[in-house]
Amino acid sequence: MFKNKYSGFLFLLLCSFNCSNHSHNDAGQIQITYWCANNQYEINLAKAIVSEWNQLHPDIPVRYQPVPEGESSEEMILAAVVGKTTPDIYSNMWAGDVEFYVRANKLLQLDQFSDFDSVAAERFSDDVIEQMRSPDGGVYQLLWKTNPILMIYNKTIFEEAGYSSFPSSYSEFLQAADKISIDRDGNGHNDRWIGVTDIRARWRDRLFDFYPFYISASGGKTFLKKGRLAVDKKAAIKVFSFFQSCFKNDYFPYLVPSGSHDVFLYGDVASRITGPWEITHAEKLKPEGFRYDFSSLPVPDNQNGPSYTYADPKSIVIFSTTKFPKESWKFAQFLIRKQSDFYLLDLTSQLPYRRGILSDTLFKSYFKKNPLMIRFAEQANYTRATDSTPVLKELFDAISQEFEACVLYQAKTPEKAVEDMINRMKLVLQ
Amino acid sequence: MKQNRIGWLFLSPYLIHFAVFLAFPIVFSLVLLFHQWDVVSPLKFVGLQNFTKVFQDKLFFKALFNTFYFLIIHIPLQIIVALLLAVILNRKIKFRGFFRAVYFLPVVVSGVVITMLWNQLYNLNSGLLNQLIQSIGLPRVAWLTSPKLAMPSIAIMATWKNVGLYVVLFLVGLQSVPKSMYEAADIEGASEWQKFRKITLPMINSTFFMVVILSTISGFSLFIEPYIMTGGGPMNSTLSAVLYIYKQAFNFYHMGYAATLGFVFAIILFTVVLIQRKVLERDVGY
Numbered sequence: 001m002f003k004n005k006y007s008g009f010l011f012l013l014l015c016s017f018n019c020s021n022h023s024h025n026d027a028g029q030i031q032i033t034y035w036c037a038n039n040q041y042e043i044n045l046a047k048a049i050v051s052e053w054n055q056l057h058p059d060i061p062v063r064y065q066p067v068p069e070g071e072s073s074e075e076m077i078l079a080a081v082v083g084k085t086t087p088d089i090y091s092n093m094w095a096g097d098v099e100f101y102v103r104a105n106k107l108l109q110l111d112q113f114s115d116f117d118s119v120a121a122e123r124f125s126d127d128v129i130e131q132m133r134s135p136d137g138g139v140y141q142l143l144w145k146t147n148p149i150l151m152i153y154n155k156t157i158f159e160e161a162g163y164s165s166f167p168s169s170y171s172e173f174l175q176a177a178d179k180i181s182i183d184r185d186g187n188g189h190n191d192r193w194i195g196v197t198d199i200r201a202r203w204r205d206r207l208f209d210f211y212p213f214y215i216s217a218s219g220g221k222t223f224l225k226k227g228r229l230a231v232d233k234k235a236a237i238k239v240f241s242f243f244q245s246c247f248k249n250d251y252f253p254y255l256v257p258s259g260s261h262d263v264f265l266y267g268d269v270a271s272r273i274t275g276p277w278e279i280t281h282a283e284k285l286k287p288e289g290f291r292y293d294f295s296s297l298p299v300p301d302n303q304n305g306p307s308y309t310y311a312d313p314k315s316i317v318i319f320s321t322t323k324f325p326k327e328s329w330k331f332a333q334f335l336i337r338k339q340s341d342f343y344l345l346d347l348t349s350q351l352p353y354r355r356g357i358l359s360d361t362l363f364k365s366y367f368k369k370n371p372l373m374i375r376f377a378e379q380a381n382y383t384r385a386t387d388s389t390p391v392l393k394e395l396f397d398a399i400s401q402e403f404e405a406c407v408l409y410q411a412k413t414p415e416k417a418v419e420d421m422i423n424r425m426k427l428v429l430q
Numbered sequence: 431m432k433q434n435r436i437g438w439l440f441l442s443p444y445l446i447h448f449a450v451f452l453a454f455p456i457v458f459s460l461v462l463l464f465h466q467w468d469v470v471s472p473l474k475f476v477g478l479q480n481f482t483k484v485f486q487d488k489l490f491f492k493a494l495f496n497t498f499y500f501l502i503i504h505i506p507l508q509i510i511v512a513l514l515l516a517v518i519l520n521r522k523i524k525f526r527g528f529f530r531a532v533y534f535l536p537v538v539v540s541g542v543v544i545t546m547l548w549n550q551l552y553n554l555n556s557g558l559l560n561q562l563i564q565s566i567g568l569p570r571v572a573w574l575t576s577p578k579l580a581m582p583s584i585a586i587m588a589t590w591k592n593v594g595l596y597v598v599l600f601l602v603g604l605q606s607v608p609k610s611m612y613e614a615a616d617i618e619g620a621s622e623w624q625k626f627r628k629i630t631l632p633m634i635n636s637t638f639f640m641v642v643i644l645s646t647i648s649g650f651s652l653f654i655e656p657y658i659m660t661g662g663g664p665m666n667s668t669l670s671a672v673l674y675i676y677k678q679a680f681n682f683y684h685m686g687y688a689a690t691l692g693f694v695f696a697i698i699l700f701t702v703v704l705i706q707r708k709v710l711e712r713d714v715g716y
Contacts, residue, residue: 081470100683104470187564191555199575200661203681254554254575256659261556390468393682401666409577409665 030324031061032331033087037073037314038066041348042092048347049340053331060327067092081106081319088322089332091144095313096386096393098141099134103390107140108318113329123336125355132315134388135227141315142336143353145344147275148379149212149310151298152282155291157192157270166271166295168307170242173298177251180270190250196269197243199254201404203396207386208273210403211396212310213239215384216297220308223395224387229429231422238300240414243407254408265290273297275312276376280349294375311383313353338362349373351380391428398424462689469683480690490691492666493674494698496581500670501649503585508645509638512593516600517626530601534594541591541654548587549574549659574660577667584655584668592648596641603637604630639710643703650699671695 036046046064053062065087070076073092080086081101101107110116116139120129124143132139153166161180167173177194184191197209215221218235246252255263263269265286282292296307316335318328334340341352342362349370357363358377367374386392398421406417463480465473484490519530536544551558552573560570573583607630615625631638652670656662662669662677675695679688 078469100468101470104468106470187570189555189570199663201663201666202661254572256549256574397682404663404665408575408663411665 029061030059030327031063032089032322032324032328034062034064034331035067035087035090035092036064037092038069041350042066045343045347046091048343049335053334057330060324060330062331084321086319086321088324088328089316089318089335091314091316091335093141093315093317095141095143095315098315098317099388099392100390101317102134102136102138102140102388106320108320108322108325108328109138109140110142110318110329110332111139113326115333119333119336123341123354128353128355131385141317142332143311143313143385144316144336145314145350146353146380146383147277147312147350148376148383149208149273149275149312150294150296150375150379151195151271152264152274152278152292152294153271154264154267155293156289157267166293167298168296169301169303170238170298171301173242174245174249174251177246177249181249181251190253191268193253193269194251195246195271195273196252196255196257196263197273198257199404199408200256201400203393203400206396206399206403207310207312209243210239210399211386212273212297213242215308215310217300217303218308219303219305220382220384222384222387223425224389227389229422229425231418231425233418233422235300236418236421237414240403240406240417242298242300243403244410244414247408248410276349276351276373279370279372294372296379306382307379308382308384309379311353311380311385313383313385342366345373351376353380355381389429394428395425398428459689459692462686463693465686467685469685473686476686480687481694483687484690484694487691489666489669490671490674493669493671494695496667496669497650497652497671499581500585500588500652501646503582504588504649505642505645507585507589508593508596509641511589512596512641513600515593515597516604517630519597520601520604530597533597536591537594539591542658544591545587545655545658548590552583552587552659575664577665580660580664580668584652584659587659588649588652588655592645596645599637599641599644600634603634607633635710642706642710646703646706647699650695650702 034046034050036042043064043066046066050062050064053060067073067090068076068080070079074094074097077086077090077093077097081104086106098107111120120132120139120142124132128143129139132141132143134140151166157180158164158166158176161176163176167176173194180192180194181190182192183189198205214232214235217238218232221230221232221235223229223231243252247254253263253269257263262285264272265282267290282290286292297309299307316332318325318332322328336352336354338354338360339362341354341357344350344352345357345363345366351357351373354360357380358367358374367377387395389395401424402412402417402421406412406414412420461473464475464477466476466479467473515533519526519533523529554560554570554572554575557573559573564570572579574580611629611633612625615629620628651672653672653676656668656670656673657676660668662673671691672695675688675691678684678691
């Protein structure tokens with residue numbers, strides 16, 4: 001009696017262990033599992049692309065699945081890697097995480113495929129291909145989409161202060177800040193500011209204030225060159241000084257953002273550092289008559305040349321656990337072909353990492369309908385991703401600590417803060 | 431034999447739970463003490479390197495200091511407020527049952543919800559507290575953005591959240607004091623303060639002891655409040671030991687190092703509670 005019960009229980013247990021993400025269907029044929037982001041726009045995109053693929057390639061069926069819900073998709077991917085339940089292919093990996101998985105041999109090297117060079121050359125500039133390359137020389141990701149970081153600004157407030165366009169240099173910005181940051185209720189403290197940034201000392205927050213400004217001030221440099229620390233000290237000092245002035249003079253508030261009160265849309269701040277996702281957000285929630293536009297980040301005085309910024313890129317990766325590397329690579333190519341890039345832009349309002357997108361006739365109708373996206377598409381040519389290093393978060397933590405001490409609490413000079421930041425980065429890299 | 435099997439079957443839910451959620455994590459964390467592990471790569475043996483790193487880690491000592499600073503504010507405040515409320519609620523006042531329920535309410539509400547609520551209250555520019563303060567002509571207070579005030583502000587919030595539990599404990603203690611003692615004191619002409627000082631306090635010292643131990647342990651595990659409200663800032667002034675361990679483990683995936691920090695921290699906690707027991711147990715009459 002008991003034996004039977006035990007064997008039934010064991011059978012159920014074994015069956016449940018057998019349910020995994022991979023990858024053969026019932027008939028033992030190939031099936032690719034593709035994870036997309038779990039917002040509705042990207043689910044719709046995955047549905048459209050996968051359905052087209054399945055019609056064209058019935059011999060290699062693809063099953064799409066939104067990345068499971070969690071605090072962040074990064075956490076869910078990590079959980080999947082640890083639990084060995086990774087899909088074959090994933091299209092929303094933060095490029096900063098790629099090296100972490102490369103070190104652990106969890107990603108497939110893509111330039112091992114003979115047609116990699118031609119596929120990459122069709123979509124990416126040489127510069128971008130180099131950005132995709134890991135320190136070991138291999139390419140393990142395809143930069144899929146980019147959210148160039150710009151400034152959104154309230155046109156009405158700036159026009160009232162006498163500015164027909166957004167300030168382009170630090171001194172112009174600070175002059176405008178002096179006019180725009182005011183005490184409206186007369187309690188002795190500003191209650192309207194020119195800008196805002198998250199004051200919490202979390203490493204990821206520096207991706208959306210210090211880092212884009214540093215890239216911009218340094219003319220497009222990142223922190224590492226060929227795996228070695230190569231921080232542009234002068235640029236870093238200028239950026240720390242700039243933000244320090246903003247907080248010291250009460251041009252930026254000491255504010256932890258709240259989900260219930262959007263300080264930009266309520267007119268409490270006149271600008272903020274943001275990406276193209278802001279368009280959907282603003283269009284949905286802006287008060288009547290609210291006018292806004294985007295501009296490049298301000299740069300240090302007397303700086304010439306194009307203004308670079310952070311790309312905030314997401315990549316397509318193939319996990320090394322895949323049983324169908326060639327087929328997955330073929331599907332990855334399908335994801336980055338021109339028509340799929342158009343779907344990406346049209347269905348999600350996110351920019352594909354494709355060169356020449358503004359001059360391509362396929363995309364013209366979209367940009368005509370969505371002129372604000374043109375600014376992001378123009379800026380996309382002048383973006384940088386993060387460095388390829390498995391200790392990226394520690395590097396940003398070092399920045400965050402010094403940003404807080406120097407910028408928010410003025411406990412250090414910008415020179416000292418940059419020196420301490422570089423010393424800590426050296427330690428981390430050791 | 432069959433009876434044995436039935437016994438094991440009934441025991442198995444707990445045994446499985448114990449093995450998966452207690453025994454395995456404890457044993458594995460002991461293994462991690464001597465390894466470097468980033469969750470996705472294989473374990474790498476590093477000997478005692480994690481321990482030497484702990485003793486050179488200034489930020490860990492800062493986090494420890496912050497935790498003790500929090501305890502120094504939180505425990506006395508918690509005990510004083512809880513005892514005061516318990517004494518009031520032990521008297522025959524109107525709506526006593528209602529007040530008892532109200533004070534307990536924050537205990538059962540999610541810590542995250544309460545923390546977000548207090549985040550709004552403490553807001554420098556639009557928070558209710560600063561609006562009240564400014565309405566009486568005083569300057570606004572940087573509750574969470576001043577390195578000096580952030581930890582006391584968190585301690586006040588944590589006290590507000592937990593006080594209901596300790597009110598209940600003190601109420602139980604107060605109700606166990608024999609009424610005859612107060613009657614005898616009344617006959618002797620003792621004042622209210624004398625009765626409280628000479629009868630109530632000595633008679634509830636076992637409850638007092640329990641409250642100190644419980645609030646020390648809960649205080650040592652300070653995490654949600656700084657995690658949500660300040661992220662450990664400003665200038666690491668609210669970085670608690672547990673938050674630091676969490677950051678090492680789940681932000682940077684230094685699992686071996688985080689396990690070592692946890693181990694050292696557990697020893698410190700154990701030592702503190704042991705000292706408290708030795709000191710307080712001398713006066714406890716069970």
